Amino acid sequence: xxxxxxxxxxxxxxxxxxxxxxxxxxxxxxxxxxxxxxxxxxxxxxxxxxxxxxxxxxxxxxxxxxxxxxxxxxxxxxxxxxxxxxxxxxxxxxxxxxxxxxxxxxxxxxxxxxxxxxxxxxxxxxxxxxxxxxxxxxxxxxxxxxxxxxxxxxxxxxxxxxxxxxxxxxxxxxxxxxxxxxxxxxxxxxxxxxxxxxxxxxxxxxxxxxxxxxxxxxxxxxxxxxxxxxxxxxxxxxxxxxxxxxxxxxxxxxxx
Numbered sequence: 001x002x003x004x005x006x007x008x009x010x011x012x013x014x015x016x017x018x019x020x021x022x023x024x025x026x027x028x029x030x031x032x033x034x035x036x037x038x039x040x041x042x043x044x045x046x047x048x049x050x051x052x053x054x055x056x057x058x059x060x061x062x063x064x065x066x067x068x069x070x071x072x073x074x075x076x077x078x079x080x081x082x083x084x085x086x087x088x089x090x091x092x093x094x095x096x097x098x099x100x101x102x103x104x105x106x107x108x109x110x111x112x113x114x115x116x117x118x119x120x121x122x123x124x125x126x127x128x129x130x131x132x133x134x135x136x137x138x139x140x141x142x143x144x145x146x147x148x149x150x151x152x153x154x155x156x157x158x159x160x161x162x163x164x165x166x167x168x169x170x171x172x173x174x175x176x177x178x179x180x181x182x183x184x185x186x187x188x189x190x191x192x193x194x195x196x197x198x199x200x201x202x203x204x205x206x207x208x209x210x211x212x213x214x215x216x217x218x219x220x221x222x223x224x225x226x227x228x229x230x231x232x233x234x235x236x237x238x239x240x241x242x243x244x245x246x247x248x249x250x251x252x253x254x255x256x
Contacts, residue, residue: 005057018055019045021043021044021045022044023044024040027040029071029100042096043097044095045065046061047087047092057087073131079094080093080123093124095123098119099118101114108195109196111191113190122134133165137180139185139186140157140186140187142156143156144208156185157240163180163222163231164231168227170227183214185204186200186207219231232249234249
């Protein structure tokens with residue numbers, strides 16, 4: 001049959017990314033406690049297209065993804081290599097987003113429940129291989145200013161900590177969660193009874209944090225981790241007494 005995609009294109013324009021996105025597929029990911037866990041991934045996959053080639057073979061992306069069983073920092077480069085070979089390209093890119101479940105124990109009653117964490121791998125290969133791991137963690141922040149000026153209580157809210165790291169060796173998702181929770185006023189729990197609620201409320205009150213505080217605390221902990229070559233940290237506070245969201249951001253090496 002005629003291969004239209006392989007026809008010559010005369011417009012002389014190379015395309016940096018051509019592929020598919022939002023493809024859902026079941027995968028196996030590494031789990032620090034249980035070795036691995038099954039989840040559903042949302043995958044973007046693409047390759048570079050030479051200036052003289054009309055199109056790529058979109059079906060081959062699906063064929064490659066169908067072969068993926070386990071996703072880990074170790075084998076993602078192999079997946080990109082496979083994409084470059086089968087799609088005859090000099091570059092490849094893949095983003096894999098997935099929910100990761102961590103067992104959380106309520107602080108007083110010690111009831112177990114699963115907390116879901118949004119995770120992602122962003123990988124690219126051309127002259128070299130680049131892999132970033134992103135983890136998005138919910139936490140609680142209590143406003144230091146509100147605590148200082150109020151006679152009773154202080155406003156608090158849920159905040160989102162987004163950490164993106166470039167690793168030189170394996171960093172567990174659980175480690176990123178622990179760093180975010182240590183840096184905030186309190187962790188978020190999927191299940192709390194009244195005694196737990198009291199504890200979380202009081203713990204937050206004793207540990208007030210601006211979004212700026214959380215970003216700096218996370219950055220300090222990431223800076224000390226020798227397995228991390230680069231990082232970025234963004235914290236968004238879903239304000240409880242304002243009609244807007246507060247945020248702060250930094251990355252390794254930033255100087256003002």
